[in-house]
Amino acid sequence: MNKTPLRAAIALAACSFDLQAPAEGNVITLQVTPAGQFKPRDGREMKVPAWNIDAALATAVVQRFDAKKTPPVLDYEHQTLWKEENGQPAPAAGFFRSLEWRDGEGLFAQVELTARAKQYITDGEYRYFSPVFMFDPVTGDVLDIQMGALTNNPAIDGMQALSERAAATFQLSIDPPNEEPLVNPLLLAVLAALGLAETTTEEQAIAALTAHTTDLVSLRKQLGLDDTAACSAMVAACTGLKAKAATATDPSKSVPVAVVEELKGEIAALTARLGERDQQDLEGEISAALSDGRLHKSQEQWAHDLGKANRASLSAYLSTVKPIAALSGSQTGGEPPVKDEKTGLNADELAVCTAMGITAEAFKAAKEV
Structure with a gap:
C-alpha cells in the first residue's frame, strides 16, 4: 500500500530564511529548518502544535534525501506548484546537492545555483528561502525535504492553497531507506483483519472493507442475528451450528x-x-x-x-x-371289552400297560384325570 500518505502532510514553510550570496562559485548554503520546534510566522492555523526536528529525525531526513535519484529543485516563488494553473514556465533557480544537521542550529542544505539565480541573490532581488517539506500530521516531526523556492514574501497569501497544491504535486510519497515505513497502526490492524498485505493500495483496501461489511451483514442474517450483533456473537452461533452438525444423523445411513x-x-x-x-x-x-x-x-x-x-x-x-395297535383301534370288534377281574382293565388297556411299562394303577389314575 502507498502507506506514507496516511501519516504525512505537506508544509509550505512561511518561516523562510535569509539568503546570503555565495562567496565564490555557485554553491550556496541554505537553512532549511531551525532545531527543535518551530511554527510558521504568518500565524496560520495548524493541525499540530508545532513542527519539530532533532538530530535523530534529521538523520532519517538526510538518508531519504541521499536515496533520491533526482535532486529536489529550487525555483522562484514556488512556480513549480503553480505552473499547471497559470501556464507559466517554472525555471529552476538551482538544485539541492546535500543536507546536513547542525546541532543547536537546524537542518542545512547545499544548493547549486544557476547563474541567473546567483545574480538575483547577489543583486538583492531575492532575499528569502522558503522550504517545502513533509511532516507527520500527528507529531509534527519533519520527515522529508521536497523542494524550496526563492521568495521575497515568506508569508505568502493563500498559503493553505499552496500546501494543498504541493501535496497533489508530490503525492506525499516517501520511501525511507532501511527503516520501517510510517504507517498508521490502526490501518495496519485493519489490513491484517481483512487478510490484506501491507502493500495493498488504499482503493483496494476500501473495496475489500466494503465487501467485508456486506458479507458480515449477510452472515448475521443467515445466522438469525441482529444487525448490530458483535463478531463474538457470530462466532458463538457458528460454533453451535458446527457442534449440531457433528452430532446430526447421516441421512444416507438412516431410515425414516x-x-x-x-x-x-x-x-x-x-x-x-x-x-x-x-x-x-x-x-x-x-x-x-x-x-x-x-x-x-x-x-x-x-x-x-x-x-x-x-x-x-x-x-x-x-x-x-x-x-401300538392297541392304542389306535378297537380289538373287540365294537363289543364292550372284557375287564380283568383283578385289575379292572380290559385286554386293550392291559396291552397298553405292558407296552408302555406302566402299572395298572398308574394307567387307571391317568384315565381318571
Whole structure:
C-alpha cells in the first residue's frame, strides 16, 4: 500500500530564511529548518502544535534525501506548484546537492545555483528561502525535504492553497531507506483483519472493507442475528451450528421413523402368523401320534408341553417310538371289552400297560384325570 500518505502532510514553510550570496562559485548554503520546534510566522492555523526536528529525525531526513535519484529543485516563488494553473514556465533557480544537521542550529542544505539565480541573490532581488517539506500530521516531526523556492514574501497569501497544491504535486510519497515505513497502526490492524498485505493500495483496501461489511451483514442474517450483533456473537452461533452438525444423523445411513414403525408392525404380524402355523402343526403332529398309537391319551398334555418348549425333541421322540395297535383301534370288534377281574382293565388297556411299562394303577389314575 502507498502507506506514507496516511501519516504525512505537506508544509509550505512561511518561516523562510535569509539568503546570503555565495562567496565564490555557485554553491550556496541554505537553512532549511531551525532545531527543535518551530511554527510558521504568518500565524496560520495548524493541525499540530508545532513542527519539530532533532538530530535523530534529521538523520532519517538526510538518508531519504541521499536515496533520491533526482535532486529536489529550487525555483522562484514556488512556480513549480503553480505552473499547471497559470501556464507559466517554472525555471529552476538551482538544485539541492546535500543536507546536513547542525546541532543547536537546524537542518542545512547545499544548493547549486544557476547563474541567473546567483545574480538575483547577489543583486538583492531575492532575499528569502522558503522550504517545502513533509511532516507527520500527528507529531509534527519533519520527515522529508521536497523542494524550496526563492521568495521575497515568506508569508505568502493563500498559503493553505499552496500546501494543498504541493501535496497533489508530490503525492506525499516517501520511501525511507532501511527503516520501517510510517504507517498508521490502526490501518495496519485493519489490513491484517481483512487478510490484506501491507502493500495493498488504499482503493483496494476500501473495496475489500466494503465487501467485508456486506458479507458480515449477510452472515448475521443467515445466522438469525441482529444487525448490530458483535463478531463474538457470530462466532458463538457458528460454533453451535458446527457442534449440531457433528452430532446430526447421516441421512444416507438412516431410515425414516415411519418406515421403521411400519416394518416393526409387519414383523409382528408375520411372527404371529408363524406362531399360529407352528401351533397348528404341533396339534396336527400330536393328533396323528394319538391316532396311530405312538401316544396314549395320558401323554397328550406332556406332548403339548414338550412341543412348545422344544419342538425338535418331541419330533425326535415321535419319530422313534413304535405305534401300538392297541392304542389306535378297537380289538373287540365294537363289543364292550372284557375287564380283568383283578385289575379292572380290559385286554386293550392291559396291552397298553405292558407296552408302555406302566402299572395298572398308574394307567387307571391317568384315565381318571
